[in-house]
Amino acid sequence: PPQCSLLGLWQNDLGSEMNISAGNNAGKFFGTYLTKVSATHKPIAVSPLRGSQQMGNVKQPTFGFTVTWSFTDSTTVFVGQCFVDDKGKETLQTMWLLRKKVDSIEDNWQATLVGTNNFTRLQSRGV
Numbered sequence: 001p002p003q004c005s006l007l008g009l010w011q012n013d014l015g016s017e018m019n020i021s022a023g024n025n026a027g028k029f030f031g032t033y034l035t036k037v038s039a040t041h042k043p044i045a046v047s048p049l050r051g052s053q054q055m056g057n058v059k060q061p062t063f064g065f066t067v068t069w070s071f072t073d074s075t076t077v078f079v080g081q082c083f084v085d086d087k088g089k090e091t092l093q094t095m096w097l098l099r100k101k102v103d104s105i106e107d108n109w110q111a112t113l114v115g116t117n118n119f120t121r122l123q124s125r126g127v
């Protein structure tokens with residue numbers, strides 16, 4: 001099977017969707033992220049993502065990207081690896097850190113959440 005590629009439309013185990021639409025030969029990539037969950041009353045909006053991955057002819061590259069949420073004062077970073085199985089099915093295994101905005105340094109201790117997400121390619125639903 002070919003190299004694992006980050007480009008395209010992905011959905012994670014929470015139902016969030018991301019579209020990695022552009023990459024360059026310096027390993028940088030760009031896209032958009034639509035989270036399915038938010039735990040706020042503010043409406044969810046599409047947010048930009050920017051990342052970088054291992055360069056060159058790497059079959060299962062490692063990568064990292066940042067999502068700066070457009071609808072709330074917080075930022076999430078993801079790190080992961082793109083895996084491809086012997087049938088060509090690709091999976092992104094990631095861990096994330098979410099930094100919340102807190103009002104004072106005394107609240108710094110409670111400002112970071114951690115978790116995992118795995119992403120698979122979103123099948124086009126047709127019409």
Ligand code: B9F
Pocket residue numbers: 012014016035036037038039040069072073074076096098100101115117
């Ligand atoms: O809900 C987050 C948020 C931050 C401060 C107020 C609201 C923004 C969206 C985060 C989405 C996370 C999950 N979605 C996903 O696909 S990023 C990692 C997970 N993977 C209230 C306080 C802190 C969180 C909720 Fe908030």
